[in-house]
Amino acid sequence: MIKTVGVDIGGSHITSALVDDITSNIVAGTYFRGTVNSKASKDLIFKDWSRVINKTLQSINSNETIGIGFAMPGPFQYKTGKAMFEKNDKYESLYQVSIIDELVDYLDSKNVVLRFLNDAASFGVGGKLTNEFNDKKRVVAITIGTGFGASFLIDNLPVSDDYSAPVDGCLWNKEYKDGISDDYFSTRWFISRYCFLSGKSNIYGVKDIVNMNDKYTAQVFEEFSNNFNNFMLPYLLDFKADLVLVGGNITKSQELFLPIAIEFWKKNGVDIPVKIIQKSEEANLIGAAYLFNDAFWGRIKDGLPSV
Structure with a gap:
C-alpha cells in the first residue's frame, strides 16, 4: 500500500x-517544519523544501512507493x-518550472509520485475530513x-466549474474596490492600513x-470586517453554503471580526455555522495527502484548475 505524505507550501515556510x-x-x-526564502533562486528554494520533506521521508524509512501531495498556492x-508564479512577490524563480521533473532530484527517495492541490482547497478538504461535518454538503473554506484563499466544496469535492461557485x-483574484480581494484580505493590508492611519512603521504582522x-487597531478591524462581510455575502448566498470553515x-x-461577520450574514439570509480550524497547516497536510485516496483522485484529477 502506498504511503502518503502531505506537504504545505507557504510564502515563508514549508x-x-x-x-x-x-x-x-x-x-x-513525521511532522517537520522549516523556513523558506521564497525570493531565493530555484536551487535554494528546492533545497529548503527538500530539507524538510527529506526529514519526513527519513522518518518513514520505507522502500515502498511514497505519494507526496502538495498544498500549493497559485498561480x-x-x-x-x-x-x-509571476509578479506576485514569491517563488518567481520557479516560473514555468516543472516541480514534478525537478524537485525529485533533491529528494532522498526517487520512488515517489507527486500530486498538487490548491492550498485553500487542501485546507477545505482537510478541515472537513478531521471534523464531524458529515451532514454538511456545501462548504466554503476560507484562509x-x-x-x-478560498475553496468551495460539494460533498467533500472542491469545485471550480459549478454554476454556483466562482x-x-x-476568490483571491476577484475584483474588489481598487484591486482584487487579495489586496484587502491579507496580512499586508492590515500592516499597510494600520501604518497609514497611525503613522507608525515598526509593524510586522497582525x-x-x-x-x-489602540484606536487604530479598532479602526483597522472595523474596516476589515465591513469589507470582508460585504465581499463574502454574495458568494455564500449563490453557493447556498451550509458551513463556513475559517483558517490561517x-x-x-477572530474575536475582533468574526462575530460581526456572523451577525451580518445572519441578518442578510446566511444563517449557517462558522467553524474555526486552529491548526490550519495540519488541515492543509491532510487535504493534500488525500490526493492519494483513489476515489477522491478519480473524481478530482480531470477538473484540477490550470492556474
Missing part, C-alpha cells in the same frame, strides 16, 4: 508529515505540476494570512496590531 490514510491523522514523529498548473473555484490595542493566521484574532 511543513511536511506522513498522514494515516485510514484515520486521516498525522503520524507522530500554479495543478494538473501538470508546473509553477506559474486569511499572507494571502487570501470562476476557478477561488499580532503587532492587536497588541497595540487571522484566526488568532
Whole structure:
C-alpha cells in the first residue's frame, strides 16, 4: 500500500508529515517544519523544501512507493505540476518550472509520485475530513494570512466549474474596490492600513496590531470586517453554503471580526455555522495527502484548475 505524505507550501515556510490514510491523522514523529526564502533562486528554494520533506521521508524509512501531495498556492498548473508564479512577490524563480521533473532530484527517495492541490482547497478538504461535518454538503473554506484563499466544496469535492461557485473555484483574484480581494484580505493590508492611519512603521504582522490595542487597531478591524462581510455575502448566498470553515493566521484574532461577520450574514439570509480550524497547516497536510485516496483522485484529477 502506498504511503502518503502531505506537504504545505507557504510564502515563508514549508511543513511536511506522513498522514494515516485510514484515520486521516498525522503520524507522530513525521511532522517537520522549516523556513523558506521564497525570493531565493530555484536551487535554494528546492533545497529548503527538500530539507524538510527529506526529514519526513527519513522518518518513514520505507522502500515502498511514497505519494507526496502538495498544498500549493497559485498561480500554479495543478494538473501538470508546473509553477506559474509571476509578479506576485514569491517563488518567481520557479516560473514555468516543472516541480514534478525537478524537485525529485533533491529528494532522498526517487520512488515517489507527486500530486498538487490548491492550498485553500487542501485546507477545505482537510478541515472537513478531521471534523464531524458529515451532514454538511456545501462548504466554503476560507484562509486569511499572507494571502487570501478560498475553496468551495460539494460533498467533500472542491469545485471550480459549478454554476454556483466562482470562476476557478477561488476568490483571491476577484475584483474588489481598487484591486482584487487579495489586496484587502491579507496580512499586508492590515500592516499597510494600520501604518497609514497611525503613522507608525515598526509593524510586522497582525499580532503587532492587536497588541497595540489602540484606536487604530479598532479602526483597522472595523474596516476589515465591513469589507470582508460585504465581499463574502454574495458568494455564500449563490453557493447556498451550509458551513463556513475559517483558517490561517487571522484566526488568532477572530474575536475582533468574526462575530460581526456572523451577525451580518445572519441578518442578510446566511444563517449557517462558522467553524474555526486552529491548526490550519495540519488541515492543509491532510487535504493534500488525500490526493492519494483513489476515489477522491478519480473524481478530482480531470477538473484540477490550470492556474
